Amino acid sequence: MSSTYYETKDLADFPNIGEFAPTQGKAFFDYYAVATGPGALTEREKSLIALAVATVRHCPYCIDAYTNKCLSLGVSNDEMMEAIHVGAAMVAGDVLAHATQARKIIKKKEM
Amino acid sequence: MTFLSFSNKLEQFGLFPLTARDVSILQINVGRKCNLACKHCHLKAGPSRTEIMPREVLESCLTVARDPAITIIDITGGAPEMNPDLEWFISEVATLGKRLIVRSNLVILLDDAYTKFIEIYSRNKVEIVGSLPDLHQERNDRQRGAGVFAHEIRALRLLNEHGYGQSTSGLILDLVHNPVGAFLPGSQKALEHEYKNKLQTDYGIQFNNLYCLTNNPTGRYVDYLKSTDNYEEYMEALVNAFNPCAANEVMCRSTISVGWDGTLYDCDFNQALELSINHGTPNTIVHFNALELCNREIVIADHCYACTAGAGSSCQGALSV
Numbered sequence: 001m002s003s004t005y006y007e008t009k010d011l012a013d014f015p016n017i018g019e020f021a022p023t024q025g026k027a028f029f030d031y032y033a034v035a036t037g038p039g040a041l042t043e044r045e046k047s048l049i050a051l052a053v054a055t056v057r058h059c060p061y062c063i064d065a066y067t068n069k070c071l072s073l074g075v076s077n078d079e080m081m082e083a084i085h086v087g088a089a090m091v092a093g094d095v096l097a098h099a100t101q102a103r104k105i106i107k108k109k110e111m
Numbered sequence: 112m113t114f115l116s117f118s119n120k121l122e123q124f125g126l127f128p129l130t131a132r133d134v135s136i137l138q139i140n141v142g143r144k145c146n147l148a149c150k151h152c153h154l155k156a157g158p159s160r161t162e163i164m165p166r167e168v169l170e171s172c173l174t175v176a177r178d179p180a181i182t183i184i185d186i187t188g189g190a191p192e193m194n195p196d197l198e199w200f201i202s203e204v205a206t207l208g209k210r211l212i213v214r215s216n217l218v219i220l221l222d223d224a225y226t227k228f229i230e231i232y233s234r235n236k237v238e239i240v241g242s243l244p245d246l247h248q249e250r251n252d253r254q255r256g257a258g259v260f261a262h263e264i265r266a267l268r269l270l271n272e273h274g275y276g277q278s279t280s281g282l283i284l285d286l287v288h289n290p291v292g293a294f295l296p297g298s299q300k301a302l303e304h305e306y307k308n309k310l311q312t313d314y315g316i317q318f319n320n321l322y323c324l325t326n327n328p329t330g331r332y333v334d335y336l337k338s339t340d341n342y343e344e345y346m347e348a349l350v351n352a353f354n355p356c357a358a359n360e361v362m363c364r365s366t367i368s369v370g371w372d373g374t375l376y377d378c379d380f381n382q383a384l385e386l387s388i389n390h391g392t393p394n395t396i397v398h399f400n401a402l403e404l405c406n407r408e409i410v411i412a413d414h415c416y417a418c419t420a421g422a423g424s425s426c427q428g429a430l431s432v
Contacts, residue, residue: 008344009347012347012351042301043297043301044301044305068294068348069297072290072294072296073297073298073301073302073305074245074246074247074302074305076247076250
């Protein structure tokens with residue numbers, strides 16, 4: 001049994017996530033291919049979005065996969081960091097937007 | 112690290128032994144001398160190398176180039192321009208009316224001693240395949256040396272001025288991208304779009320096609336992988352990306368590669384590993400026999416995974432599979 005939950009080599013197991021549920025697995029991969037493949041947005045643009053989401057979601061596999069994919073597609077380091085900062089800003093905005101609830105309660109409860 | 116050997120992988124897909132289909136491409140490495148010493152070079156070419164294909168070997172290559180089986184003559188190096196007999200060889204091969212390709216590092220075309228080759232290439236309708244590993248100056252220079260990107264851009268502008276890469280001239284200028292680091296190249300179509308857009312917008316440069324080449328784990332590149340602790344991960348990436356369709360279409364199935372001393376190989380990467388062809392007859396250009404070579408078993412090893420990863424990789428870029 002592995003001593004850690006996350007292992008680098010497990011990324012290679014991603015194609016097998018349909019094990020024990022092949023119908024759902026196929027449906028997921030079909031959707032994944034369409035969602036991440038080139039369309040109105042380029043594969044390059046979608047890879048930057050995926051990298052930002054991967055860092056926001058703290059997924060080590062996705063960060064590994066999409067950093068490599070961005071490098072492979074010639075995305076510059078500056079562009080990758082800008083995308084990650086968009087993710088960071090969204091998280092910060094999300095947190096601060098929820099401060100509204102706290103502010104409303106403070107204003108209601110304080111004398 | 113344990114991974115399936117390339118021969119066992121081929122066996123899994125019923126592709127072993129890998130055999131040639133024909134010998135339509137004659138790829139000639141005219142020497143390992145180069146004005147650059149790129150970090151990814153599988154042949155460790157550079158200014159200090161002395162191996163240059165002698166005139167008599169080029170004459171044997173010319174004889175072979177006349178064989179009707181050969182339809183493409185593909186000249187590589189080192190910097191091919193540094194072979195003193197290249198001008199003569201090109202003028203002779205051009206009379207055969209076959210497709211003639213020279214792989215140039217571009218930078219050398221700015222050197223006073225070699226700039227004449229732009230005119231020599233255009234006069235003989237030579238297709239130029241130029242190296243431009245990355246669109247970003249900093250990355251490009253990390254692989255090829257400080258200041259090289261700016262020289263590449265100047266050389267490309269010069270080639271455009273001579274008609275290369277222009278749609279009406281018939282003079283073909285293709286570019287080669289290869290990753291600057293321990294990762295695989297992305298989609299050739301996506302990268303070609305990016306290259307065309309950026310080179311036109313930022314520098315006013317045009318070219319015909321982009322070829323994406325996977326770095327082969329041989330020569331200086333494997334030294335880099337090992338010294339940065341990237342070797343195992345890179346090999347795993349290659350093995351995981353194995354594509355049987357690409358394996359079926361690898362360029363060595365149609366190629367004979369000639370080393371600077373006339374030794375025959377299945378490809379330029381096998382030259383780096385000194386794995387000459389092994390078809391039971393003498394392995395030299397003077398004994399070239401298209402009939403004997405066209406069904407030969409190709410010599411393979413684990414570095415061959417680089418040509419079968421993803422969309423595949425060959426000297427002509429990703430494969431149309």
